[in-house]
Amino acid sequence: MKKKRLGPKTLLYPMPAVLIGSMVQDKPNFMTAAWCGIAAHTPPAISVAIQKSRYTLRGINENRCFSVNIANSKLLKKVDYCGLHTGLKHDKSKIFEVFYGDLEKAPMVEECAVNLECKLINSIELESHMLIVGEIVETFINEDCLKEGKPDPKKIDPLIYAPEIRKYCTLGEYIGDAFSIGKKE
Numbered sequence: 199m200k201k202k203r204l205g206p207k208t209l210l211y212p213m214p215a216v217l218i219g220s221m222v223q224d225k226p227n228f229m230t231a232a233w234c235g236i237a238a239h240t241p242p243a244i245s246v247a248i249q250k251s252r253y254t255l256r257g258i259n260e261n262r263c264f265s266v267n268i269a270n271s272k273l274l275k276k277v278d279y280c281g282l283h284t285g286l287k288h289d290k291s292k293i294f295e296v297f298y299g300d301l302e303k304a305p306m307v308e309e310c311a312v313n314l315e316c317k318l319i320n321s322i323e324l325e326s327h328m329l330i331v332g333e334i335v336e337t338f339i340n341e342d343c344l345k346e347g348k349p350d351p352k353k354i355d356p357l358i359y360a361p362e363i364r365k366y367c368t369l370g371e372y373i374g375d376a377f378s379i380g381k382k383e
Contacts, residue, residue, distance in 0.1 A: 207362070209362065216230070216232075216246075217266075219266075219267060225285075226305035229253070230280045234247075242333065243334060244316060245329055248328050250326070258318060263303050265307075265315055265316060267313050268311055269311075269356070270355035273310070280293070294307040295308035295309060299335075299338065306338065312354055314336075315335050315337070
């Protein structure tokens with residue numbers, strides 16, 4: 199198969215479309231982020247790249263905590279809204295039903311299937327973004343998203359962002375058992 203050069207691109211799939219929550223001026227605020235991923239297993243940590251000008255980043259830096267909320271396809275319009283509008287000009291505190299865990303300044307979205315409550319452990323300044331690394335101090339999941347006591351990605355129905363075509367997607371089908379299928383010849 200012939201390959202075509204595209205130059206440096208951020209084509210790592212799947213790219214989640216998550217809601218990052220922080221308290222800014224004593225109000226819950228949420229922004230959409232797609233550059234988010236697991237950073238470590240022990241302690242469990244997640245990273246998210248946030249443009250330096252983002253209002254939500256102010257709250258993360260002030261309070262040293264944030265949330266990562268895994269939205270499903272039913273929340274698509276609200277997720278897109280949170281990516282299009284800054285909390286500096288639009289009050290996003292009433293868009294969702296908000297709840298809190300142990301970190302009182304890390305607002306989480308009740309309507310999201312999965313919520314990760316995080317304390318800030320590091321920030322790395324990049325040219326266009328701040329890479330925020332948070333320790334996951336608690337994970338919340340809707341009970342109806344469990345199958346035999348374990349998270350079921352299909353039931354979670356996470357949003358995926360495809361940047362080059364500017365579309366949202368959902369997960370596909372299960373195609374094989376991890377740590378098993380590769381053992382077969």
